[in-house]
Structure formats: structure tokens, C-alpha cells
Amino acid sequence: MQSAVETSNTKLAAAQQRSKGMLARTAVRLWRHKLGKFGVFIISGIIFAAVLAPVVSPHDPTHVYYEAVLVPPSTQFPFGTDEIGRCILSRTIYGARVSLQIVFVAIVISLFVGSMIGLVAGYFGGWVDDVLMRIMEGLLSFPMIVLALAIIAVLGPSLSNAMIALAIVNTPGFARLIRGQVLSVKEMDYVLAARALGVSDFRIMWRHIWPSVGGNAIVYASLRGSAALITESALSFLGLGVQPPTPAWGYMVAVGMNYWSEWWMSFFPGLAIFFAVLGLNFFGDALRDAMDAKLQDN
Amino acid sequence: MDRRRSGPRFHHKSAGVPGPASNNFCDPTMHIYLIRRALQLIPTILVMSVVVFSLTLMLPGDAAFTVLGETATEQQRERWREEMGLNQSVPVQYLRWFSKALTGDLGLSIRSREPVVDMLAVRIPTTVELAVLSMLLAVAIGIPAGIMAAKFRNTWVDFAVSFLSMFSMAIPFFWLGVLLIMIFSVNFRWLPPSGYVSLVENPIQNFRLMILPAMTIGMSFAGLVMRQTRTAMLQILGEDYVRTARAKGLSELVVTVKHALRNAMIPITTVLGLQVGALLGGAVVTETIFSIPGLGRMIVEGIFERDFPVVQGAIIVIVLFILTVNIIVDLTYPYLDKRVKL
Numbered sequence: 001m002q003s004a005v006e007t008s009n010t011k012l013a014a015a016q017q018r019s020k021g022m023l024a025r026t027a028v029r030l031w032r033h034k035l036g037k038f039g040v041f042i043i044s045g046i047i048f049a050a051v052l053a054p055v056v057s058p059h060d061p062t063h064v065y066y067e068a069v070l071v072p073p074s075t076q077f078p079f080g081t082d083e084i085g086r087c088i089l090s091r092t093i094y095g096a097r098v099s100l101q102i103v104f105v106a107i108v109i110s111l112f113v114g115s116m117i118g119l120v121a122g123y124f125g126g127w128v129d130d131v132l133m134r135i136m137e138g139l140l141s142f143p144m145i146v147l148a149l150a151i152i153a154v155l156g157p158s159l160s161n162a163m164i165a166l167a168i169v170n171t172p173g174f175a176r177l178i179r180g181q182v183l184s185v186k187e188m189d190y191v192l193a194a195r196a197l198g199v200s201d202f203r204i205m206w207r208h209i210w211p212s213v214g215g216n217a218i219v220y221a222s223l224r225g226s227a228a229l230i231t232e233s234a235l236s237f238l239g240l241g242v243q244p245p246t247p248a249w250g251y252m253v254a255v256g257m258n259y260w261s262e263w264w265m266s267f268f269p270g271l272a273i274f275f276a277v278l279g280l281n282f283f284g285d286a287l288r289d290a291m292d293a294k295l296q297d298n
Numbered sequence: 299m300d301r302r303r304s305g306p307r308f309h310h311k312s313a314g315v316p317g318p319a320s321n322n323f324c325d326p327t328m329h330i331y332l333i334r335r336a337l338q339l340i341p342t343i344l345v346m347s348v349v350v351f352s353l354t355l356m357l358p359g360d361a362a363f364t365v366l367g368e369t370a371t372e373q374q375r376e377r378w379r380e381e382m383g384l385n386q387s388v389p390v391q392y393l394r395w396f397s398k399a400l401t402g403d404l405g406l407s408i409r410s411r412e413p414v415v416d417m418l419a420v421r422i423p424t425t426v427e428l429a430v431l432s433m434l435l436a437v438a439i440g441i442p443a444g445i446m447a448a449k450f451r452n453t454w455v456d457f458a459v460s461f462l463s464m465f466s467m468a469i470p471f472f473w474l475g476v477l478l479i480m481i482f483s484v485n486f487r488w489l490p491p492s493g494y495v496s497l498v499e500n501p502i503q504n505f506r507l508m509i510l511p512a513m514t515i516g517m518s519f520a521g522l523v524m525r526q527t528r529t530a531m532l533q534i535l536g537e538d539y540v541r542t543a544r545a546k547g548l549s550e551l552v553v554t555v556k557h558a559l560r561n562a563m564i565p566i567t568t569v570l571g572l573q574v575g576a577l578l579g580g581a582v583v584t585e586t587i588f589s590i591p592g593l594g595r596m597i598v599e600g601i602f603e604r605d606f607p608v609v610q611g612a613i614i615v616i617v618l619f620i621l622t623v624n625i626i627v628d629l630t631y632p633y634l635d636k637r638v639k640l
Contacts, residue, residue, distance in 0.1 A: 138344070141621055146578070250472070266477075270470055270476065274469050277470065
């Protein structure tokens, strides 16, 4: 039996232990919750800068300052200048336009096409399902970058071909995801009822199945967005994506490799990629957690 | 995908689960399983071959002009087209190419006239070494960190690990590579920035040259490993059999490693296996940064030189490698969880 003093000491110690743990626990929980907002903040910031590029950039990204070649970061050129004398900050901001454009279009296309394939494969089943999914699995056996490189090799490097390559690379993932979802929804009562009523297949897929399944596609899209962005910048890094003089983040990092002492040339564009990917990741995670929470509520 | 869940499970040989009767490799039913897995790969390989073959479309316009130049006569160009089989229809060309590939003839490099398989033989070990080193590094960093995060959940350790893993998963690996060169090669001059020496020739120099490339890929990959380990460990540490092990009086270390981690390895290996493709994708770009003569650089250089046999050969090897790794990963499950029978 403990004395009164010992008991209260133990209680005090336990309380202190708890509050230490609680502080850390709260920090983790707040941090996780804040991440989504932070992600939205970053992405909105980048989109804002991209859309309002002419307004936000301090200089014209194509303007050559002959007397300011390879200048380190300064008040006039916050990110420094490149080997020709162009402002890197301005080029980075305009580069956001290019990257966001490519990634957005590519993901939207692959979401649309992939979902269609997944819906058809999952709904009709049988040999249609087999053939379509075999093709998708074949495409998925390639690493993303390698498949994108193969497509660029055939089509040639350009902005639109980069879009096409990324769209093709991401489509199988959507197809497989949606197909899986469709398989579980297909046998639900409301679908069976619709079929019994003689509703056309297309209408069933579009009005009845897709709404239950579309949420997952959106979450997957945001998660794939960041992977697509890294792939796109890897392509332009290799010189096989957007072609100069259009500013592209990956390409700018590659150019900086020729100028090792001029660290700002590679650093800032890469930092931009990093924040964009981070923002997309946070946003995607928050979206997924939100979807899970909704499912849990149901 | 059922067997990829961790936790207690009740498989019996009689439960109708398809697969070999035992996990012994000499068992004939294991051979049948392996053959069946190999046959399942056939559609995938067919699709892959079609994609790779379409690279022959890479040469735009009249290929003969591009390769032989303008000084060649029309006769020479016609003879070259015959040689290359470009006069036949596309499906015939595909069948010709495919049957040759099956016998190990992947053509000659357009630029150097060297057999593609010879080029591959030299480059495969290099890329494999890079991939293995990167994976080892990622696992060496990621798994302990993930375990720590799971054991000290909701403490600052957990917070730091989660923060680091987010950081690692967001960072563009090629940017990381450039930064590493800037810091370690240019600034401190500790390590050479590029180049390659084979492991057999000079192990120490090989290691010095491979550290930065392996760090580039490995550090980017470690974040995913950290996260996956943490998730798997969290799930398992709450299971009954862990509580039993603790109640038995086993030390925390034994409980964590021998019991919890062992079972956590199933989902972790699954994820690692699925990510081998991404790892090789990273290797492709990293080899270009560090001038390492591997499969990745073969592809990139081949694209720039419009040398499609070279690009085809390298891509085929990479995809076959990934498919093989997937099968090997599946084969390790019975060893990680004795209850699982392939």
C-alpha cells in the first residue's frame, strides 16, 4: 500500500507523462490535418503564379540581359540568371504553366479513357474484360519513365507528345482501379434492378455505376498527378520533353549541370518541382482521408 | 491478392488453394507452379513486344536516307531496305523480329554495328548493381525508421519519420542527384562526380563511384519504405499474437524483430516488388546524370541516336527483369509466412 504522498507523486508523474505524450500526439494529429490545407495552399499558389505569370514575374522570361549573365541571386534577380542572361525566377514561374498544363491534361485524359476502359471491362466481363485487362497489364509492366521514353522515341519530343505519353502511361492504372470497383458494384441491387427494367448498358454504366466509382478515380488522379509531374520533369531533364526555349523545370535543372559553381541554376527549378509534388501529395492524401472518413460515417 | 494480407490465416492444403503441395523447390508440383506462372506471363510479354516493336516506327520518313546518307545510290538504299526487311508489311516485320528475338538475336546497333545482345551483356550487371545498391540503401534507412515510428507512435520520433518520408517521396530524384554532386563532388571533393569502374576491376573505386547514384535513388525510395513499414508494423503490433509474445516474457527486441517484423515483411515485400519498376525508371535517369554505362543510358543514348534496335533490346531486358522479380517476390511469401502455400 502506498502512502498518500507516494500516491499523489505517482499520479503527478503519470499526468506529466500523459501531457508530454498528448502534446506530441496533438502535434501529429494537427500536422496531418493541416497537411491537406497546406497542400491546397501550395497548389493554389502555383496555379495562381502560373495563370498570372505575366503579372507575377519580375522580368520577361525570354529577355536576355547581356550584361547580367550567370548572376547569383540578388535583389534584381531573386533566383539569379542563367547562362544566357535570363531571369531564372521568371522562367521558373513560366515553367509552372508548362508543367501544370501537361500534367493536368494528361491526367484528365487518362482518367477519362482509363475509366471508360475499366467500366467496359468490369461491366461486360468475359473475353472483353480478359483482353482489355491483359493489354493494361502489359502496359503496366513497363516502368513509367521507360514507357514514356518509348512513346517519345516514336512520336518525337515536344510538349504535346509529352502530354500524350503521360496520358498513355497513366491510363492502365485508372482502368484497373475502375474495373475493380465496377466488379464490386455490378452485383448491387440497384444495378440489377436497372437491368431488369431494361435500361441500356451505356446508361447503366454512366448514370448508375460511375457515380459510386468516380470518387476513387478522383483521389487516384490527384495521387497520380504528382507521379506524372516527376515523370514529365524527368523527360524534360533528359531533353526529351518540352523543347527549349520554352522554359521547363526539368530542363532547367539539366542545364544547370553544366555550371556547377552556379548552383542557383539547378536549385530553384528543382525546388519548384519539389513543392509542386509535395502540394499534390498532401492534397491527394487529405482527399483520400476525407473519402475514408465519409465511408466510415456511412 | 488475398495472400498479401498479413495476420493469422488458416490455409490447409485441402482448402482448394491452387499451388504446389509443398514449398520445396525439388517438388514437381513447384515446377508446375513455376511453369504456370511463366505461361501467365505470355500475354504480358506479347503486349510488351508489340509496344517495343513499334519503336521501329522511330525512324521517320525514309530510314534508308537517314542511315546511309545522301551519297548512297538508290540501289544501295533498296538493298539496305531488303536487308532490314522494311519492304514487307508491318505484321510480317513484327513476326520476323519476334522470332529472331526468341532465338536471342536482337539485331545490330545501327550506329556501331555491334550485336545488341553483346551490348546488353556488358551493361546489365552495371544496372543490376545500381538497382541492388539503391534498394539496399532504401531498405537500410526505411525499415528501421518505419519500425521506430510504429513503436513510438504519436511521439516526436513518429513525427520526424513521417516528415522525412513525405520529404523523400516528394523530392525529384534527379534534382537530388544534382544536389548531391554539388555538395559532395564539387564542394567537398570527397567523391568523383561521374564515371564508372567495374566491380571486378576495382571494388573500392567502383564503390566510390556508385555511392552518389545509389544515394540518389535510395534516398528517394526510402520514404516509401518508411511509410509502408510504419503502416504494416502498426497493424501488426496491435495483433493478439504480439501481445501473447510479450506476455510470454520475450524481450522487446525479439518481439519486434522476430515476430512482428517477420509478418510485416509480407506487405513490405509486396510494395517493394511493385516498386522495382519505379526503381529501374529512376536508374534510367540516374545513369545519365552520373555517366554510368548501364541499360538506362543505353536507352537514352539510343533514342538520341535514333538507334532503335538498341532501345528495343534495353527495354525488353528491363521489362523481363521486372516480371522475373515479381515472380521471385511471390516465391518468398511462403518463407516469410509459413502458413502461406503458394
